Amino acid sequence: MKTLTIRRPDDWHLHLRDGAVLKAVLPETSSHFARAIVMPNLVPPVVTTADARAYRARIMAALPEGHRFTPLMTLYLTERTEPDDVAAGFESGEVTAVKLYPAGATTNSQSGVRDIEKALPVLERMAEIGMPLCVHGEVTDPAIDIFDREAVFVERVLDPLRRRLPELRVVMEHVTTKEGVDYAQDGGDNLAATITTHHLIINRNAILAGGIRPHYYCLPVAKREKHRLALRKAATSGHPRFFLGTDSAPHVDPLKECACGCAGIFNAPNTMACLAHVFEEEGALDRLEAFASLNGPAFYRLPPNEERIMLARQEEPVRYPSRIETGDGAVTVFDPMFPIHWNVETKAG
Ligand code: DOR
Numbered sequence: 001m002k003t004l005t006i007r008r009p010d011d012w013h014l015h016l017r018d019g020a021v022l023k024a025v026l027p028e029t030s031s032h033f034a035r036a037i038v039m040p041n042l043v044p045p046v047v048t049t050a051d052a053r054a055y056r057a058r059i060m061a062a063l064p065e066g067h068r069f070t071p072l073m074t075l076y077l078t079e080r081t082e083p084d085d086v087a088a089g090f091e092s093g094e095v096t097a098v099k100l101y102p103a104g105a106t107t108n109s110q111s112g113v114r115d116i117e118k119a120l121p122v123l124e125r126m127a128e129i130g131m132p133l134c135v136h137g138e139v140t141d142p143a144i145d146i147f148d149r150e151a152v153f154v155e156r157v158l159d160p161l162r163r164r165l166p167e168l169r170v171v172m173e174h175v176t177t178k179e180g181v182d183y184a185q186d187g188g189d190n191l192a193a194t195i196t197t198h199h200l201i202i203n204r205n206a207i208l209a210g211g212i213r214p215h216y217y218c219l220p221v222a223k224r225e226k227h228r229l230a231l232r233k234a235a236t237s238g239h240p241r242f243f244l245g246t247d248s249a250p251h252v253d254p255l256k257e258c259a260c261g262c263a264g265i266f267n268a269p270n271t272m273a274c275l276a277h278v279f280e281e282e283g284a285l286d287r288l289e290a291f292a293s294l295n296g297p298a299f300y301r302l303p304p305n306e307e308r309i310m311l312a313r314q315e316e317p318v319r320y321p322s323r324i325e326t327g328d329g330a331v332t333v334f335d336p337m338f339p340i341h342w343n344v345e346t347k348a349g
Pocket residue numbers: 015041106107136217218219220249250262263264265
């Protein structure tokens with residue numbers, strides 16, 4: 001049997017939600033991952049260090065016995081965020097990063113930033129103290145086609161911001177385009193990008209060809225095939241500033257399967273198996289550890305995990321549930337549309 005042993009991975013972009021959904025989805029992450037950057041887009045959002053402290057306590061209370069997992073907390077940037085609070089949270093270790101959602105770009109982003117000028121005092125302070133800014137990189141201008149919103153964001157918002165504050169450490173979250181990849185690649189030491197599992201596997205046909213499939217809808221939306229290929233190349237290249245952020249984003253099925261369904265793909269249960277498949281296809285299994293376990297901690301200036309996990313390739317396809325039950329209803333698991341042969345043999349540490 002073919003096996004692969006790598007350092008325990010981390011997820012540098014994860015939605016854990018709250019309450020019954022948190023309880024049900026957290027073990028799916030903590031059985032494979034040691035740490036995760038936890039998104040703050042709850043309702044109401046996680047805005048202050050005190051909010052992050054309280055949310056972290058709810059996450060730890062939901063963790064199954066025997067699981068070891070470190071949530072790395074983020075704050076949701078608003079136009080009223082206090083630089084002192086952000087800096088205090090970073091310096092105490094309670095907060096790892098700040099998340100910029102352009103207002104209206106995605107799920108629960110209404111309280112996000114409309115005018116980036118208003119957030120400059122916080123961003124300047126972050127640049128001074130070396131605190132990373134995680135960016136949802138899409139413009140919200142209704143005149144811009146949804147498939148172009150990432151490329152236009154780089155041009156109109158991100159590049160001018162980085163020219164103004166070159167010391168600001170930025171993570172382009174879930175890049176989905178060749179333009180995004182190219183910009184990240186050439187961006188120097190203060191710029192990194194995360195890539196999701198699903199954007200390495202699907203293009204926009206998965207959502208739209210032969211019927212509309214809401215479980216493949218997320219934001220940024222999957223693009224043309226040439227973009228998927230650019231993402232695969234970046235992820236499997238070993239380039240140190242590309243790393244895994246699953247963007248696993250559970251919504252209960254009725255909220256996806258309706259006339260105006262939510263954006264989000266729930267891939268926590270089978271992410272590592274899907275990634276092993278992708279990296280094997282690309283002849284890059286030896287680079288999976290860099291993508292999932294080494295490059296992220298290096299950018300976030302944290303040590304890599306000491307523990308290892310083992311993946312094994314089996315002849316028979318691995319069986320895994322197509323949905324998981326939560327106290328609020330079922331959540332459908334990402335279907336990569338190929339049989340999965342890789343299995344994570346080492347579970348919770
Ligand atoms: O697909 C997405 N789902 N993209 C986001 O940016 C937010 C996320 C969510 O919270 O559901």
